[in-house]
Amino acid sequence: MLIVVQIVLLVVVVIFSLVLIRGGSNAKHMAIRRIMVLLFAIAAVFSIFFPTILTQLASMVGVGRGTDLMLYAFIVSFLVYMSTTHQRFRQMETTLTKLSRRIALDEAVKPWEAVLAPDERVAGPDDFRFRAKTVSEKK
Amino acid sequence: MSAQKLESGRNSPLCDTGIVSRTWIVIPLFNEAPIIGSVIKDLLPVFPHIVCVDDGSTDTSAEAARAAGAVVVQHPVNLGQGAALQTGFEYVLQDPEASCVVTFDADGQHRVADAEAMVQRIQSGEAEVVLGSRFLDGRTRLGPMKRIVLRTAALQIRWSTGMPLTDAHNGLRAFNRQVTSNLHLTQNRMAHASELIHVLSTLKPRWTEHPVEIVYTDYSKSKGQSLLNSVNILADLLFR
Numbered sequence: 001m002l003i004v005v006q007i008v009l010l011v012v013v014v015i016f017s018l019v020l021i022r023g024g025s026n027a028k029h030m031a032i033r034r035i036m037v038l039l040f041a042i043a044a045v046f047s048i049f050f051p052t053i054l055t056q057l058a059s060m061v062g063v064g065r066g067t068d069l070m071l072y073a074f075i076v077s078f079l080v081y082m083s084t085t086h087q088r089f090r091q092m093e094t095t096l097t098k099l100s101r102r103i104a105l106d107e108a109v110k111p112w113e114a115v116l117a118p119d120e121r122v123a124g125p126d127d128f129r130f131r132a133k134t135v136s137e138k139k
Numbered sequence: 140m141s142a143q144k145l146e147s148g149r150n151s152p153l154c155d156t157g158i159v160s161r162t163w164i165v166i167p168l169f170n171e172a173p174i175i176g177s178v179i180k181d182l183l184p185v186f187p188h189i190v191c192v193d194d195g196s197t198d199t200s201a202e203a204a205r206a207a208g209a210v211v212v213q214h215p216v217n218l219g220q221g222a223a224l225q226t227g228f229e230y231v232l233q234d235p236e237a238s239c240v241v242t243f244d245a246d247g248q249h250r251v252a253d254a255e256a257m258v259q260r261i262q263s264g265e266a267e268v269v270l271g272s273r274f275l276d277g278r279t280r281l282g283p284m285k286r287i288v289l290r291t292a293a294l295q296i297r298w299s300t301g302m303p304l305t306d307a308h309n310g311l312r313a314f315n316r317q318v319t320s321n322l323h324l325t326q327n328r329m330a331h332a333s334e335l336i337h338v339l340s341t342l343k344p345r346w347t348e349h350p351v352e353i354v355y356t357d358y359s360k361s362k363g364q365s366l367l368n369s370v371n372i373l374a375d376l377l378f379r
Binding site: 093094096097100101103104105107108109110111112 | 188190192210211212213214215216218222225226229230233234235236325327
C-alpha cells in the first residue's frame with residue numbers, strides 16, 4: 001500500500017515540476033526557476049521514500065515536524081507564484097493595451113488627412129467631419 | 140463656400156485659427172450614451188475638434204458621440220480611463236497642427252467656459268500645463284466626505300511629488316503639444332490621475348492651477364465614483 005502512495009506522489013511531483021519548468025520569458029529567471037524546481041523535485045522524491053529525513057531537517061532548522069517545514073515552503077512558493085503571476089498579468093495588460101490602442105488609432109478617421117488631400121481643400125472643418133462620418137459608415 | 144464658412148462659422152479666436160494651430164478636446168467615454176451628445180453639442184461652438192475615446196462601451200455611446208459631431212476612436216475592449224486618455228493623446232499628436240490638448244469628462248460635470256479660459260492661459264504662453272481645481276473658489280458644492288477624501292489625495296500628491304496641488308483628481312486639464320508628447324500613461328485604470336502628476340513632477344513644465352466648477356448634476360451623481368474607489372486608486376498606486 002505504501003509503495004502505491006509513494007508512486008502516486010512521485011508522479012504528481014514529476015508532473016508538477018514539468019509544468020513549472022515549461023514556459024517563462026526571461027532566460028536568467030527561467031534558469032533560476034528551473035534549478036529551484038529541480039532541487040524541490042529531488043527533495044520531494046527523497047521525502048517520499050525517507051520521510052524521516054524531512055523531519056530531521058525540520059528539527060534541524062527548528063520548526064518541529066516535517067509537515068510544518070512543507071507548509072512553510074508551500075507558503076513561500078505560493079507568494080513567489082503570486083508575485084510572478086501578478087507581474088506576468090501586468091505585462092499582458094500592457095501588451096493588450098498597446099494592441100487595442102493600435103487598432104483604435106488605425107481605425108480612427110483623421111480629419112487633417114482630408115485637409116491635405118487637394119480635392120478636399122475647398123471644404124471647411126465641418127465637411128471633413130461629415131466626410132469622415134460617411135467613411136466610417138461604409139464599413 | 141469655404142470662405143463663407145470660415146467667416147460665419149465657429150472660428151473662435153482662442154483656439155481654432157483654422158490653419159495654424161488646433162486645440163483638441165479629448166473625452167474618455169465609457170457608457171455615457173444619455174449625456175454625451177449634449178456634452179459634445181455644448182463644446183462644439185467653442186472647440187470644433189473633439190475626439191471621444193470610446194473605451195469599449197456596451198451602450199450606444201460611440202454612435203451618440205459620432206452623431207453629435209465628434210471624432211470617435213474606439214478601443215476594441217474596455218481598458219480603463221487612463222488608457223483611453225493616452226489613446227486620445229496619441230491620436231491628437233498624429234495631427235501635425237494640434238497645439239493644445241484638453242481633457243474633459245464625458246458626464247457633463249465640467250464647464251466649457253472653464254476649458255476655454257484654461258486654453259487661453261496655454262496659448263498666451265503663461266503655462267504649458269493648466270490643471271483644473273475645484274478648490275480655488277467657492278463655486279463647487281461638495282459633500283464633506285468627498286471633500287476630505289479629495290483633500291487628502293491632494294495632500295498625499297503634494298507630499299510625494301512636491302507639487303503644491305489643491306485638487307489632484309480633476310478631469311479638466313489642458314496641455315500644450317510638447318508636454319502631451321512626453322506623457323506616457325501606463326496606469327490603465329483610475330490611478331492615472333496620480334500617475335499623471337508624478338510624470339509632470341519629473342517633466343517640470345511651467346504649470347498652474349485654474350479654478351473650475353464641477354457641476355454635480357443628478358446624472359453625474361448617480362454615476363459618480365463611490366468613496367470606496369479611493370481605495371482602488373491607492374491600491375493601484377501601491378501595487379503597480
